[in-house]
Amino acid sequence: MYLAVLTIRFLPEETRKMLEQVDLTRKLSKAVYRAWMPRLRDQLYTLQKASWDARIPVVILFEGWDAAGKGTTIQALTRRLDPRGFKLYPIREARTYEKKHPWLWRFWLKIPAYGEWAIFDRSWYGRVLVERVEHITPKRLWRQAYDDIVDFERALADDGALIFKFFLHISKKEQKRRFKKLLKDPLTAWHVAPEDWEHHKKYEKYALATEEMLARTETEWGPWTLVPATNRRYTRTLVFYTILKKLAARLQSMDALPRQWTPLPDLDTVVSLPPQEALEFIGVETAPEEAAPPPKAESTPDGAAPPKAESAPQEAVPAENSPQTE
Amino acid sequence: MLNQVDLTLSLDKETYKRELLRYQLALHDLGYQAYVQQRPVVMVFEGWDAAGKGGAIKRVTERLDPRGYMVHSIAAPKGDDAEHHYLWRFWRRLPEAGQIAIFDRSWYGRVMVERVEGFCTQAEWQRAYREINAFERQLVDYGTVLFKFWMHISKDEQLRRFEERAADPIKQWKLTDEDWRNREKWDLYYDAVEEMLLKTSTHLAPWTIVEGNDKHYARVKVLRTLVNDLSKALDYNPFRKRK
Numbered sequence: 134m135y136l137a138v139l140t141i142r143f144l145p146e147e148t149r150k151m152l153e154q155v156d157l158t159r160k161l162s163k164a165v166y167r168a169w170m171p172r173l174r175d176q177l178y179t180l181q182k183a184s185w186d187a188r189i190p191v192v193i194l195f196e197g198w199d200a201a202g203k204g205t206t207i208q209a210l211t212r213r214l215d216p217r218g219f220k221l222y223p224i225r226e227a228r229t230y231e232k233k234h235p236w237l238w239r240f241w242l243k244i245p246a247y248g249e250w251a252i253f254d255r256s257w258y259g260r261v262l263v264e265r266v267e268h269i270t271p272k273r274l275w276r277q278a279y280d281d282i283v284d285f286e287r288a289l290a291d292d293g294a295l296i297f298k299f300f301l302h303i304s305k306k307e308q309k310r311r312f313k314k315l316l317k318d319p320l321t322a323w324h325v326a327p328e329d330w331e332h333h334k335k336y337e338k339y340a341l342a343t344e345e346m347l348a349r350t351e352t353e354w355g356p357w358t359l360v361p362a363t364n365r366r367y368t369r370t371l372v373f374y375t376i377l378k379k380l381a382a383r384l385q386s387m388d389a390l391p392r393q394w395t396p397l398p399d400l401d402t403v404v405s406l407p408p409q410e411a412l413e414f415i416g417v418e419t420a421p422e423e424a425a426p427p428p429k430a431e432s433t434p435d436g437a438a439p440p441k442a443e444s445a446p447q448e449a450v451p452a453e454n455s456p457q458t459e
Numbered sequence: 460m461l462n463q464v465d466l467t468l469s470l471d472k473e474t475y476k477r478e479l480l481r482y483q484l485a486l487h488d489l490g491y492q493a494y495v496q497q498r499p500v501v502m503v504f505e506g507w508d509a510a511g512k513g514g515a516i517k518r519v520t521e522r523l524d525p526r527g528y529m530v531h532s533i534a535a536p537k538g539d540d541a542e543h544h545y546l547w548r549f550w551r552r553l554p555e556a557g558q559i560a561i562f563d564r565s566w567y568g569r570v571m572v573e574r575v576e577g578f579c580t581q582a583e584w585q586r587a588y589r590e591i592n593a594f595e596r597q598l599v600d601y602g603t604v605l606f607k608f609w610m611h612i613s614k615d616e617q618l619r620r621f622e623e624r625a626a627d628p629i630k631q632w633k634l635t636d637e638d639w640r641n642r643e644k645w646d647l648y649y650d651a652v653e654e655m656l657l658k659t660s661t662h663l664a665p666w667t668i669v670e671g672n673d674k675h676y677a678r679v680k681v682l683r684t685l686v687n688d689l690s691k692a693l694d695y696n697p698f699r700k701r702k
Contacts, residue, residue, distance in 0.1 A: 190544075233497070233555035235601035241550035246542035277600070284593040291586055292544045 151347050151359065152340055155302050160364035162408040168417045169403070173373045174213040179391055180380045181218050181250065187389040188247035190294040193376065194256040197301025198339075199329045200311040201362045206301065207254055209369045210376075219250035224259060226269070236260060236278070237285055244289060257282055261346050266338045279349040290354030295383055297376055298355055300343065301362040305336040367404070374400045460656055461649065461668075466613050469673035482682035483522040485697035489689040490527050494557040496693055499603040501554065502685070503565045506610025507648075508638045509620040510671045511678075512563055515610065518678045519561065519685065528559035533568065535578075545569055545579075545587075546594055553598070566591055570655050575647045588658040595664040604692045605664050608681055609656065612671045614645055 184191060193210075195203040211221060222243050231239040237257060245251035260278040264270040270278075286296055303311070312329065315321045332339065347357050358375050362368045377397055384390040403411045470478070493500050502519070504512040520528060531552045540548040546566060554560035569591070574584040599605055612620075621642070624634040641648065660666040667684050671677040690696055 230555065233557070234499075234553060235597045235603075237597060238550060238553060241547060244544060244547060246539065248542075281597060288546065288590050288593070289544060291590075294544075 151344055152302060155359050155361050157302065157304055157307070157361045157363045159361045159367050159404060161366040161370050161404060162411070163366065164408045165403065165411045165415070166366040166370065168412055169370065169415050170373075172415075172417075173370065173377065176377055176394070176397075177210075177373060178213055178215065179393065180377060180384065181214050183384050183389060183391050184250070184295075184380060185218055185248040187384060187387055188293075189380075189383060190245040190247050190289070190292070191250040191297070191380070192245060192253070192289060192294055193250065193297040193299070194253040194258070195299050195301065196256060196258050196262065197299070197360070197362060198303050198308055199332060200308055200315065200324070201301035201303045202365055202368055203254055203301055205365070206299075206369055206372055207252060210372065211252065214250070218248070219252055220245070221252045221254065224253055224255040224257075226259070226264075236274075237281060240285070245294070247293070257285070258346060258350075261350075262339065262342050263332075265342050266332075266335060279346075282350050283352060283355075286350075286352065286355040295379060296355040297379070298350075298357045299360050299372055299375075300347070300357055301360045301368060303362050305333070307363055308333055308336070371400065460653055461611060464611050464668055464670055466611070466616070466670050466672040468670045468676050470675040470679055472675065475675035475679060478679045479518060479682065482679065482686050483518070485686045486519065486682060486689070487522050487524065488697040489686060489693060489695065490523050490559060492693050492695045492697075493559065493604070493689070494527060497556040498693065499554045499556050499598075499601070500559040500606075500689070501598060501603055502559070502561045502606045502608070503567070504561070504563055504608050504610065505565060505567050505571070506608070506669075506671065507612055507617055508641055509617055509624065509633075510610035510612045511674055512610050514674060515608070515669075515678050515681045516561055516563055519681065523559070527557075528561060529554065530561045530563060533562055533564040546590065549594075553603075556602070566594070567655060567659070570659075571648065571651050572641075574651050575644055588655075591659055592661055592664075595659075595661070599663045604689060606685060606688065607659075607664060607666045608684075609652070609666055609668045610671045610677065611668055614642075616672045617642065 195207060197203050207221065211219065220243070227236070227239060240257050243251055243253075257278075260270060261275050261282075265275045290296055312325050312333065315324045347359070351357055358371070360368055360371050374397065381390060381394065381397070398415050403414060406414055490500075504516060506512050516530060520530065529552075536545070536548055549562075549566050552560060552562075569579065569587040570584050573579040574581075595605060621634055621638060624630045656666050656668070667681075669677050669680050686697065
């Protein structure tokens with residue numbers, strides 16, 4: 134394991150341009166998204182229950198540019214999960230009492246219990262991203278952080294945890310476009326803080342830090358998923374798809390895959406096909422009604438009817454027309 | 460390694476009383492210094508049943524400011540502790556900067572009792588050495604002053620102490636069936652301890668083997684080690700002449 138980190142000590146030319154190789158034009162059509170998403174959500178709910186039964190701890194972390202869509206992607210993810218089965222941790226700079234401990238202490242406290250999901254909006258990678266670029270942490274310490282992180286993730290993975298690491302990538306231009314759009318509407322302007330513009334100016338510095346992070350912390354137990362985040366439909370679909378695929382594979386190896394599981398159609402194929410063919414490939418004839426009821430809420434205490442159809446249009450509207458973007 | 464330990468080392472009562480007090484007061488001074496310098500201090504006590512872990516801890520804390528330390532008695536994990544990675548319950552109990560945490564049994568249980576009794580798989584305790592070293596490296600990197608004591612007694616001495624406890628109505632509760640069962644596996648534990656000392660004694664976090672057959676000697680050795688190593692780590696001499 135240490136060999137892997139040692140050989141990446143000097144970044145070769147090819148890896149240094151990982152971010153540039155991301156195809157930021159990737160997108161998913163509205164029709165396919167609307168048809169496929171409900172099914173993906175159902176499958177996610179099913180596998181969440183299965184991972185609880187199988188006592189698999191799951192770590193999902195989101196890194197990425199400001200305004201890339203981490204927050205809204207997490208919202209989409211957690212909206213249909215059983216709230217008892219996951220914990221969501223928004224991570225910012227360490228607080229005073231957290232600085233009185235080794236830097237990973239505050240993350241060790243948040244690791245998931247067996248069967249639980251721990252979702253991180255920003256994570257320990259802040260040490261080698263914002264803390265590096267803004268000089269919050271001395272060089273010696275963030276240099277060492279790569280090894281600390283690899284050790285940490287390996288300890289979790291050896292104990293059975295599934296680790297998902299998503300980096301939501303957008304171009305500098307796209308970031309500027311989104312900031313401007315957010316600022317236009319007073320209801321969303323709060324999303325853009327003054328320091329976000331400062332970070333925007335340092336885009337190249339952050340890109341370099343990101344490249345090094347991706348190179349030094351890419352492991353077989355903790356692989357990175359570089360998400361082209363320009364198109365929010367594609368972003369969410371890729372995130373759901375990645376989680377479902379790996380979780381299903383793990384459950385299958387444990388003979389714990391639920392009986393009603395249907396295999397996932399290949400995402401790259403779906404994206405490459407024109408909408409009508411993509412829909413056939415997935416296995417739906419037409420997009421379902423807007424008002425399709427969400428999956429049965431088994432957790433309603435008094436056996437009341439599942440939430441009615443009006444909740445579905447409510448979420449369709451934000452997905453489409455909200456000024457609050459990705 | 461363990462067969463080279465000189466278990467005949469002892470201390471007479473007068474010297475014991477004098478040295479104990481001297482080191483306890485120095486330790487109090489150093490405890491405050493750790494607080495001022497905002498360094499965490501972690502002391503791990505491992506050893507045979509009846510080797511004197513509890514007694515040593517008692518003498519260590521006797522003259523410490525009670526607000527500055529916590530003692531964690533570690534046993535089989537229950538509740539939330541059992542629902543997480545085995546190191547989670549230790550990360551939770553680490554002291555903040557300036558505080559002292561004393562562990563009566565510790566994460567080393569993984570490579571001792573859990574290994575011998577089969578509470579974890581072989582793969583799990585075999586990779587534990589590396590995980591423990593990485594864990595301790597992170598503590599020391601942050602600035603923690605880390606102590607690891609192995610309280611060592613001979614097999615005969617253990618029997619003598621067990622029988623003494625069995626006969627003493629005030630201390631009978633300390634002796635359980637489990638102690639006798641563990642004793643039957645002495646050789647297995649011996650091998651586990653040897654491997655542990657070999658694989659987890661690092662430059663940054665060395666083990667201190669305490670010759671425990673004589674309780675007086677053992678306690679003074681523990682205190683002397685704490686005072687000497689803390690003085691070095693904090694660059695502070697508790698015995699300096701005060702005006």
